[in-house]
Amino acid sequence: MSLVLATKNIDKYFKKPVLFHVLKDISFQIKKGEFASIMGKSGSGKSTLLYILSTMDTDYTGELFLNNELVTGKRASELSRIRNKNIGFVFQFHYLLSEFSVLENVMLPAKKLAEKSTAEIEHDAMEKLKMLHIGHLAKQRASRISGGEKQRVAIARALINNPSILMGDEPTGNLDSYNSENVFQIFKQLKEEQGLSLLVVTHDLDFAKRTDRIIEMEDGKIIPSMNG
């Protein structure tokens, strides 16, 4: 089975306030269509790892492969393009552009990619919104909708360019149990119906347990686990 994401011997140090070895020799792989979660205590380096995987953090040693292509050492503009096209990201806080409408928020990454016409992009964006049952909010200002709705808009935005992998940094961390369940169901549906690969950092053990695989981290290392 082909790999969507792979790391080889990734090390990272925080230099401030004191030198700190935050990630130690991380090597692992995510297969295509896999729904994996990263768990660990605060400070175990799980978020730090996720941001390296997302190509936003380039200050590390080791190698990162995306779709079997080495992305380590590429120029910032190329990384932006890779991120734009291949990686969808959902944050703990929804982080929508509050001055824009819901629809515009979803369309923005696709407009940046500029592979389709505006009409096609708008059509796609509406599809994604409808799939997440928030089609009726399209024309609302992003600042006017509820927290759970915002997170679903953020997921729609992450999906707009049909990425290879969807990454989440505690996507349910700021939601009540009803909305958390909702988000989990959406993720599961995406995996099952569209074969999307997912990698989610979470604190929530119930959430993690229901994923295909749990990658557990402690003190900057991956703990070898029985099902891993």
Next chain:
Amino acid sequence: MINWKVILNIAKTHLITKMKSTVTAALGVTFGIGAYITLVSFMTGLNQMLDSLILNQTPHIHMYNEIAPSTQQPVSLYAEYRDAVHMVHHIKPKKGQKKIHNALPILNYLKADKNVKGATPQLREQLFYLSGSIELGGNLVGVDIMEEVRLSNFRDYIVDGSPEALKNNENGILLGAGLAKKMSLTTGDRVQISTIRGHVFPLKIVGIYQSGIADIDNIQSYANLSTVQRITGEVENYITDINIKLHHIEMAPAIAHRLEKQFQIQAVDINEANAQFETGSNIRNLITYAVSITLLIVAGFGIYNILNMLIYEKMKDIAILKATGFSGVDVQLIFMSQAMIIGVLGGGLGLLLGFILSRLIDTVPFKTEALPTITTYPINYNPWYYLIGIAFALIATFIAGYLPSAKAKRIDPVRIIRGT
């Protein structure tokens, strides 16, 4: 690669949602540019007026016979004394005439020259104006009046009467305004003049001449060349000065130099005669630009400040844009285009404001004794200043926008998103 439509759309949305800040920043530029246009139009208008006040009365080249001692004294002609030290005490100017030798052939020669717009003969004579028992010293200048009118704005300085009236009256005089005031004379009156030799002539005042320069108006009057020749008892070719107007003023020094050589005569060009006016205008221009640039720098700081604040407010948006695939350059362009939109709008309005203020000043009455032709404040509507103004606005906003936008480009999205 750069998707301008998306970038401009984001920039536009930012500007519209922050309307207050946008308007404040744009108004800063508007006032800066408006003040620059108004100042520079007004100042250069005044400069031109002051310059023309002097320069229009100064011929491009003035030819006359200088009274000076001979450079070669007789003693130096003796071969015997060649190696000796020459000591001559009390050297006196060479005995010669004030008149220009061969004046009429020179005039014809000049009029045939294609660089010369015109050449006018003048005869300057010292004399006295008699008012009762009082004698006022002064000059009478004999001129070819219609040629003077053609070549300079002489007509503007005749505040009463007309040049035609002088041309048609063999005994007419255009009396200096200061003289007329002193002697309580007006057009139509008669004035007695006395030559240095003591001959008295009555002349009819056909007009009043006012140059705006009191020193001239208090002593100088104009009459026909033939009239003055008759008064002084000289023949028709007796001419003391030739004034030359050229097609191109820049050629004055070269032509003056050539004429000096050719006719062995003193020929002074306008630059030599009025060097100090050039300096005056330059310094006034310098002050104008210093004030304008200061205003623009203040406006620039306004833009810098507002963009800086905007970028702090939009930190999360910037992080999001970067996380979803916008590059640092894209983010920088978003904020740069905001600065440039402010610059273009503010600058354009500034030009309009400057133009309106200039028009307003242009209508303010400005009457002064010294300037008979001026009725309102002078304004110079030179399109160059508008071009410079908008260029200034764009450059200032570019610089003011560059620094904050470069900062936005460098923002690390991970730090913002993780809140560290």
